[in-house]
Amino acid sequence: MKTQFIVHPDEISKERIDELKACKINCLGIHPVGGKNAYKTLEDLVALLKTESFRSLLDYAKDSAVVIEYELHSMGYLMPKTLYNLHPEYFRVDKDGVRNPDYNFCISNGEAMEIVCENAVTLAQNLYNSSDNYYFWVDDGHDVFCHCDKCKSISPSDQALIITNAVQRALRKFNPNAKCAYLAYMCTITPPTIQKEKGVFLEYAPFEKYTAKGENAPTLIEQEQAMLTPLLEYFGKENAKVLEYWYDNSLYSSWKKPPKKFTLNEKQMQNDIDFYKQKGFSYVSTFGCYLGKDYENLYGKPDLTPFTNATKE
Ligand SMILES: [Zn+2]
Structure with a gap:
């Protein structure tokens, strides 16, 4: 199985790259902090990618045969909010009927899409040094899509795929091997109903599994089956990837620094991975944020070998 460990940009170091190599983890995922300000953290990343020091780290990864991929909530960056004053029509209409530059954009506006x-x-x-897989996700939030008269009957999953399809077509012109991820996450966890562009693949992020609460919450396996079966029927297994939270210490720290001490639920991870293997996934990824240098200074090095062992064939 292909494996990936995803961290925030400031958590990348030579030591972390050495560790990924030693643990035979194939890919380093770079993920600027999500949420409402994701467009700003992505701006910061793009600036960082122009610096010699960061590029030399990414070259070190490449020389160590660790592939680089970028996992990005990117719409707020791709549709600059500075255009709002001149072109409010590019932006989404929110649930209250207001043109709002907070998230995504109006997918029915041709100029905005261009x-x-x-x-x-x-x-x-x-x-810099990116693989051919691109993760230009929609913005991060519960209600991020457009409710204008033209868009309101288009479901969140279809709105997300319309954007992904358009980006896929554009990227193919500059990189014939480009492949774009459809992120199945929160309100896009149900499959789209429109045709997907060639090269678009499923990235399945079962965040709900970690947030479902209460007596009536379905058992994890029931919930996974219910979410995954229709997604795999729609996208197929080819290039399908899981984006998990087993090592996501930002989630366990409630996205607040300083990081909490992290304890891996190894049994749960093994059960999940066995299930994903059985479903036909060949690429398994986990967030590993909030385990950088500040974490190590407080609690010592996190152990990545259980991830390697659990994904062995
Ligand atoms: Zn619209």
């Missing part, structure tokens, strides 16, 4: 696609190509060119 801008997003042009900026996606520029962003892809700036993603």
Whole structure:
């Protein structure tokens, strides 16, 4: 199985890359902090990617045969909020009927879509040492899609795929091997109903599994079956990837620093991975944020070998 460990940009070090190599983890995922300000953290990453020091780290990863991929909530970056004053029509209408530059954009506006696609190509060119897999996700939130008269009957999953399809077509022109992820996460966890573009693949992030609460919460396996079966029927197994939270100490620290001491639920991870293998996934990834240098100074090095052992064939 192909494996990936995802961290925030400031958590990348030579030591971390050495560890990934030693643990035979194939890919280092770079993830700027999500949430409402994801467009700013992505701006910061793009600036960082122009520095010699960060590039030399990414070259070190490449020389160590550790692949680089960028996992990005990117719409707020691809549709610059500075355009709002001149072109409010580019932006989404929120649930209250107000044009709002908070998240995503109006997918029925052709000019807006063109801008997003042009900026996606520029962003892809700036993603130093990136693999051919691109993760230009929609913005991070519960209600991020457009409710204008033209968009309101289009489901969140279809809105997300319309964007992903357009970005995929644009990226293919600059990189014929480009493949774009459809992120199945929160309100896009149900499959789309429109046709997907060639090269678009499933990235399944079962966040709900970690937030379902109460007596009536379904058992994990029931919930996973219910979410995954229709997604795999729609996308197929080819290039399908799981994005998990087994090592996500930002989640366990409630996204607040300082990081809490992390304890891996090894049994749960093994059960999950066995289940994903049985479902036909060939690429398994986990967030590993809040385990950087500040964590090590407090609690020592996190152990990544259980992840390697659990994904062995
Ligand atoms: Zn719209």
